[in-house]
Structure formats: structure tokens, C-alpha cells
Amino acid sequence: MFDEIMGLPAHPLLVHAAVVFVPLLALMGVVYVLVPPLRARFTWVFVLLALIAPVVSWVAKESGERFEQRMNSKGVMPPDLAAKINVHQDHGTKMLWFVCGLAVVSLLFMALDAGRRRANANIGPAPAGGEIAAPPAARGRMIMMIVFGLAVLVLAGFSGWYVYKTGDAGARIAWNGF
Template sequence: MGLNLINGIPAHILLVHVVVVLVPLTALALILCAALPSVMHRFGLALPVLALVSLISVPLTTHAGEWLERHVDSDPLVRAHTALGDELLPWALALFLVSTAVWWSYRRAAHHAPDSAGSTSAVALPLRLTAAVLSVVIGVGAGVQVYRIGDSGAKAAWHDGYSATAHSDRG
């Protein structure tokens, strides 16, 4: 049992907006924090918390989507969308793990270098470069997957639900 309906509306339709906003936002924040110590200094604990909320939102949304799939007509576009949706969780988990590692490494470096004003810059350059590259790969991968899922979902929902020409009685 889970969150399937919200005020009579399938929860997936509402929850998907959380994923569409938070996963790319988390990816962007991770890339910036990994590449720029000043950004990481400002974000602090907010980075892994944002990544955790993103991670939690993914299985909630996919569970609600699987419920919705059982309540609509069987359609290959819906099945394709569902299959793509199941592929987002590993990306969200990777965002969380790398966000937590980046936060922890900068926190650790700041703790060991309390005398410097910009103490997060004390993180070794090879570690920062590795974190930045890994963050870009995971961030771009997560963003692309969110796009692919959203595109397939829009096609599944709207493929024969509109007309390319306006109805004459509606101006």
C-alpha cells in the first residue's frame, strides 16, 4: 500500500513534478559543489539533504506510476515509459552517494584546516577533479534519464489526446 491518489487524482501525475525538478536541480548543485569549493562552502549539508529528498521521491513516484499503469488501458507507450522510469533509481542513488561523499570530503577538509578562511579549498586537487568529473557524468546521466522518462510519459499521455488543428468551435 502506498500513496496512489491525492485528492482523487493519481499521485504519479503530481509526484512526477517533484522528480522532474529535484533530480536535475540536485545534479546541477552536485556539479557546482564538486567543481567550486566556494559553492560547496555555501551549500554545506543542504547538498546531501537535497540528494536524499530526490532519492526518496523517485521510488514514491515510480510506485505511484506502477499503480497508475494498472488503472489505464494497456499501451506500448505506457509500458515503455514504465520501463524507463524504473531506470532512474540507480541514477538518483548515485547522486545521493556522490553528493554525500563530496559534502563529507569538504567537511573533513574544513575540519582539518580551521586556520584558513576558505578551508574547503584544502581538498586535494586530484580529489576535486575526480569528484567534478564523476559529478558531471552522474549529473548529466540523471538529467538525460529524467528527460527520456518525461518525453516517453508525455507521448504515452498525449499521443491521441489532442489534435494538431484547432477545433473550429473554439476559435
């Protein structure tokens, strides 16, 4: 599965899924955290991206390792090419870890937001001339949402950066010669 697709090396074909889904997850994470009115509409899209992006990142990494083994089996790899591939692999590994972290933190943020929306739906209207004090659980949930929201933003940034760095390093290898 990770070596060839219809006789072609799988890695150059499979990386395109990561190039699409990782930035979409990062972008959706930023929008989901910063634009609360859109959350209810895009929750399922965000859930699907949080599940798909780590999988396609892992598949791209595995296919890259098979591609490198295939290249090595044809003879001795020049040291400058091996160094470029190591940089590409290092970026890809970092991307995978940041994307996995982003997916987990995103799912936790979504769960906290869903709990907040359920809790808000159960609170009735405020009594005449008064306000309803937020229960301690609601304050704790809001603090956790802020912490996880910041984590989503940071991890989205790192995921986006490393998908760029990984793709750039791979493209330079492909286009500037083996």
C-alpha cells in the same frame, strides 16, 4: 498513498516532485564540484537535495506502477500503449538508479570536502620562507575528491538525461493519447 490523491490518479501529480528535485540535485552537484568557494554556503541545501531526490524518484516510480495496474484493471491495454508505458518505465527505473548513485556519491564528496576543510583549518601558517608539505592523507583525500567529483558530474549528467527522457516519454503518452 501511491494510487490516488483526493480522487485523482497520484502518478501525474507526484512526478512533478521528481521533475523539480532531480534536476536541482544534478545542477547543485555540478556547481558544488566545480565551484569550491560556494561549497560552504550550499552544503546543507545539497545534503537535503541528495536525501529528497531519490525519495521523490522512488515515489514517482511506485505511483507509476500503481497507475499502470489501475489502467490494466479497466480492460485489455492496447499493445502500442503497453510498449510506450514500458519505455517510460524503463527510463524511470534508470533515472531512479542514477539519482540514487548521484545522491550517495554526492554525500561522499561532501564528507571528503568537509574533512579537507577541517584539515586545512588545523594547519597553521607556513614557516618563514618555507612551505608546508601536504601530508599523505591530504593527497589521498584530494585524489578521492577528484574521483568522486568526476563521478558526481557523470551521474548528474545521466540523472538529468533520464529525468528528461522519462518525462518526455510520459508526456507523449499523456498528450498523444492512450
